[in-house]
Amino acid sequence: MTENELLNRISEVQFVCVELNLYLDTHPADEDARADMLAYSGLLTELIADYESQYGPLLGFGHSPTDKGCWVNSVWPWEKA
Amino acid sequence: MWIYQKKLEFPINITTPDLNVAKALMAQYGGPDSELSAGMRYLTQRFSMPDDRLRATLNDIGTEEIAHWEMIGTMIHQTVCGASLAEIEAAGLAGYYTMHGRAVYPADPNGVPFTASYIQATGDPFADIFEDLAAEQKARATYEHIMDQTENEQYLAPLRFLREREIVHFQRFSECMNILKELYPDGMRRPGAMMRFPGAAPVDIDR
Numbered sequence: 001m002t003e004n005e006l007l008n009r010i011s012e013v014q015f016v017c018v019e020l021n022l023y024l025d026t027h028p029a030d031e032d033a034r035a036d037m038l039a040y041s042g043l044l045t046e047l048i049a050d051y052e053s054q055y056g057p058l059l060g061f062g063h064s065p066t067d068k069g070c071w072v073n074s075v076w077p078w079e080k081a
Numbered sequence: 082m083w084i085y086q087k088k089l090e091f092p093i094n095i096t097t098p099d100l101n102v103a104k105a106l107m108a109q110y111g112g113p114d115s116e117l118s119a120g121m122r123y124l125t126q127r128f129s130m131p132d133d134r135l136r137a138t139l140n141d142i143g144t145e146e147i148a149h150w151e152m153i154g155t156m157i158h159q160t161v162c163g164a165s166l167a168e169i170e171a172a173g174l175a176g177y178y179t180m181h182g183r184a185v186y187p188a189d190p191n192g193v194p195f196t197a198s199y200i201q202a203t204g205d206p207f208a209d210i211f212e213d214l215a216a217e218q219k220a221r222a223t224y225e226h227i228m229d230q231t232e233n234e235q236y237l238a239p240l241r242f243l244r245e246r247e248i249v250h251f252q253r254f255s256e257c258m259n260i261l262k263e264l265y266p267d268g269m270r271r272p273g274a275m276m277r278f279p280g281a282a283p284v285d286i287d288r
Binding site (some may be wrong): 007008010011014015018019021022023025026027028057058059060061063071074076077078080 | 084085086087088089090091092094095096133134137138141142145151154155158159162249250253256257260
């Protein structure tokens with residue numbers, strides 16, 4: 001996957017997690033949703049680790065352990081590609 | 082605390098900018114029913130919510146709203162950053178340019194700056210959740226009015242995503258309202274009944 005394809009894949013899986021998170025906020029005992037959340041958050045963690053090992057940190061404040069890329073100089077989300 | 086993730090929630094890349102759309106988008110950046118209003122409203126109301134599920138919903142939807150605010154700001158920025166003065170004037174943004182140049186500033190399309198009076202936190206969870214339900218509907222209607230003004234897919238794709246989020250958030254807040262009605266079946270009879278939170282002195286609602 002290219003950098004952009006990997007970012008889009010992260011966005012897709014993260015969106016599933018956002019949806020499950022909000023659903024679980026009002027349905028905390030839903031076992032199916034909890035199992036889905038566990039599976040998708042595991043996949044999200046793998047995808048983000050894959051991205052960060054190749055292109056650099058996605059998260060600030062020390063949550064991205066990688067020596068690739070540069071937090072300061074990588075393109076900011078509002079900048080044109 | 083919050084941790085910043087250096088990406089948008091939904092991809093945006095404006096290569097065919099339309100300043101009229103950017104002007105309309107300011108409704109969602111600094112208007113009364115904007116993403117900024119939504120985020121501040123929920124993240125402020127959460128402190129006085131009486132139940133874990135309500136606290137969680139307001140915290141997490143409020144957090145998502147800030148990501149939506151970033152998306153709106155990104156669309157405005159990518160539209161105005163390369164615009165000529167003639168294009169800015171033609172879109173009716175000369176007044177905006179005078180005060181803000183090509184920066185992104187939280188004002189509505191008529192130039193009215195954002196104010197905290199757009200939001201409430203009453204301490205009464207029924208009143209607050211009803212406000213949140215209304216806010217999601219007003220934001221959905223505003224998105225539809227913005228989408229009416231363009232055929233440009235570079236704006237429409239993220240706007241469709243954002244409009245859908247208003248509908249999902251409304252659904253979650255509807256569930257919050259149902260939770261409240263279960264917790265406080267008499268809550269609608271008198272606002273003082275809402276004082277019966279854990280740790281608060283009981284109130285006689287028939288007093």
